[in-house]
Each structure stands twice: as C-alpha cells, then as structure tokens.
Amino acid sequence: MTISESKTTVASVSEVIRQKIQGGCYKPHEFIREASVAQELAVSRTPVREALRALVSEGWLEAIPNRGCRVAAWTQQDAREVFDIRLVLEPMAVGLACHRIDADTLNRLDSLCRSMEVLTEKVETRPEVRNQIAALNLEFHQAMVNASGNSRLIGVLESLVRSSLISRNFANYDIGHLRRSMRHHAEILQAVRAGNQEWVENIMRAHLLAARTLHMDA
C-alpha cells in the first residue's frame, strides 16, 4: 500500500487508510494511531491527524476524545439504518433525475448495465468477477444519483453508501439474485428514459428492498 498521486498529503493519506479499512487490513474497533500511520507512510503526524478527522466525518472511523480514532464497527442496526434512508433517498434521486438526465449520462449508464450483465454470466465460472460487478454497481447508483442535480442529496448518499461496505459485498447473491438485480438496473434505466417518475421511484424501491432482504436475513 503506497501513496498514489501528487495531490495534497492529507488526501493521499485518507485514501490509503480508506482502502486499508475496506480491505480489512484494519479491523472493526481497532484503533488507528497517528504515529504508526505517519511512520508507515513517511509523513508527519499533522496530515495524518487531518486525514483521520476527515474519515471520522465520512463515517469510516469514530473519534473518542483524547483516545484517538478507531474503525467503525458495522452492526445489523447500522445496516438497517442505512437501508431505511437509502430506501427513501434513492427513489427521490432517480425521480428527480428522470426529468433532467442528459443523453451522455444515459449512454454511460447503458454501458455500465451491459458490462454488468456480461460479468454476471461469468460469475459461475469465475467467482472473482463479483468484485467487478460490485464496483460497477456502485458506479451505476452514483451516476444515477448525480443526475438528480441535488448536490446535498448526492453528498449524503455518497457518504452513506461508500462507508457502508454493503454495496461492495455481493457474496450473498446467487446467480438468480444477480440476474434479477441486473433486470432491475435495466428497468430503472428504461423508466428514466421514459421520464416516468412514479415508475422509476417504484422500481428503485423494489430494487433496494430485494437487496435488503438478502443482506439483512443472511
């Protein structure tokens, strides 16, 4: 794990820590010490401090005064909370999007859909494509939400979804579930193309509810 680009040091450090949390390199409730990160990345404690605070406000870590920051633990309760909020905000987002989305974005979503469908049919022989599907799925949802044009909505959903880890985990999906999910995506896209707000809101709700039962019952 190494510092990637040449933006600010804080951004690079944040990125590294985020990836390490996602990758399971830091475990839930594990404290992340400023000094160790600083030494490991060969920077001073100052940018590390700022990166940690940023990650706290993004929901990746929780801060305990005078004790430091530790990786946020993910409980069933947390999963339910995030799903409950997504269940009202994402339909709202696509509902807004269907009135103002442009052709370029539609094409991009189309291509994401097709890529995911292709990968889906490979999942039984090459299980590792699940991660690629998860990444594309995240892109799809984000592109949809971005098309809503409500910058606060975009920000809220971004932080909810990115920190949730759920969207990176398609492990519970068998081939049937995956295919249904792909059909949902295609239908969401159709409904947006048609500019039919009620349709898109409801198919999005169905999409999320299907996902919820998979994640929560398992």
Next chain:
Amino acid sequence: MTISESKTTVASVSEVIRQKIQGGCYKPHEFIREASVAQELAVSRTPVREALRALVSEGWLEAIPNRGCRVAAWTQQDAREVFDIRLVLEPMAVGLACHRIDADTLNRLDSLCRSMEVLTEKVETRPEVRNQIAALNLEFHQAMVNASGNSRLIGVLESLVRSSLISRNFANYDIGHLRRSMRHHAEILQAVRAGNQEWVENIMRAHLLAARTLHMDA
C-alpha cells in the same frame, strides 16, 4: 465573542466561528484566515485549522485548496435542495418515532409546544420573541427526529437543518402563519401519541410544504 467552556480547543473555536457566521459577523464568501482567528482567540493555528475543516464538513464553509476556507453562500438553489430532502426525511423520522417514542419525550414536546404557543401570542407586541420561537421550533424538530432512533438520520438532518439558517428565520411569518405552524406542531404531537404513522407523516409534510412556500416565494 469569547471561548466559553473547557472542552477541547478545537470544539471551542468551532463554536465561536459557527456563531459568528450565524450572527452575520462573517459574510457569505468572506475568507476566514487561520492566522487572524488564531490571534483573535489567542490560540495557535493548529486547532483553528482543524475547526475550519470540521465546519467545512458540516457545510458552514467551503474549502478551496491552497486558498483557505470561505463562508458558504446561501442560494435559492441551496434552500430548495435542503427543503426537498427534509420533505422526505422528516416525515420518515416522525413515522419511525411514533412507534417508539417514550412518555418523557412526549411531555417535553408538549411543553415545547405550549411555550411556543404562548410566545406566538406575544409576537405582535414584542417582535423579538420571534428568535425564541425559532429556537424552540428547532428544539421541537430535533427532539422529534431524535425519537426516530435512526442515528444516521439524526445526523443527516442535524447537519442539514443547523447549517441552513432558514429554521432560525421566522421573519416572513405573519401571525396567521405562526398560528398555523403552532397548530401543525400540536397535530404532529397528537398523531405521534396516537401512533398513527400515516397521519404523522402527512401532517409533517404539510407543515414543511407550508414553510417552504413562505421561504421560497419570499
């Protein structure tokens, strides 16, 4: 303006800057310089930096790399965005709350309602009570949202509402609007007491829509 309590320096500095923004002491788009704040409050630049970054993530300021932070300007677009989101999240919150609210909270809400009603009848002779009403109104909404039990929902709405300034401004309300708003509060409370989710969701939507037309059309 002075540092109040003896928690961490960062928290104190944040508090002071927040108040100065609310109070109009810093104007929209005005840059807040680390050095000047540090000197003014007799602390070093380090806690000021951290406070500024916190305020950025709360939506009070916007950060421009290598340029500093400036007070976020509030546009009609921003107001619309916040209202649109509140319009789906607050009904959801009270809908959840009506199934799990406890007697103490209900009493507290009751007392807030009565206080606001009393103040409302004084508003024509003593205009300065508008600020008190606004403060109690904020408390009322927050107590309601807190009763939802969804910590992320609470956090999202807190940051949306607190940074919006709109809820602190009852200037556009004539006595008729104020009385209607108070009736809404009472009815929300009744509906929550009755545990009637659909009722409380809809009266909350009506409450917010009434407020929106006042704020947006003005």
Next chain:
DNA sequence: TGACTTTATATTGCATGCAATTTTGGATTT
C-alpha cells in the same frame, strides 16, 4: 489477597517554525 495509590508509558492535543503555493503590486516592454 484485594483494593487503592502512585508512577511510568503511550497517545493525543497544541504551539511553533519552515517550506510551498498563491496572490498582489509594481516595474518593464510593446
């Protein structure tokens, strides 16, 4: 032995100094 105090260590919180970047004012050129 068990509870309490004390001391040592680890860690965050804050201050200060220097480097890097951006802005600004004036000098220079066309």
Next chain:
DNA sequence: AAATCCAAAATTGCATGCAATATAAAGTCA
C-alpha cells in the same frame, strides 16, 4: 496605455517538539 513578467508579501501545507491526558503497571497498605 495595456499587457506581461517578476519579485515581495500573504497564506496555506507540513514537520517537529513539547505539554496535557489517559492507560497500564507496579507498588503499598489494609
């Protein structure tokens, strides 16, 4: 006079050192 360039000032970004605080461990007393 307008535009361009350059240098000085202002400002953020980062590093380092010290102080304050919390944790852990050792020691003391009943």
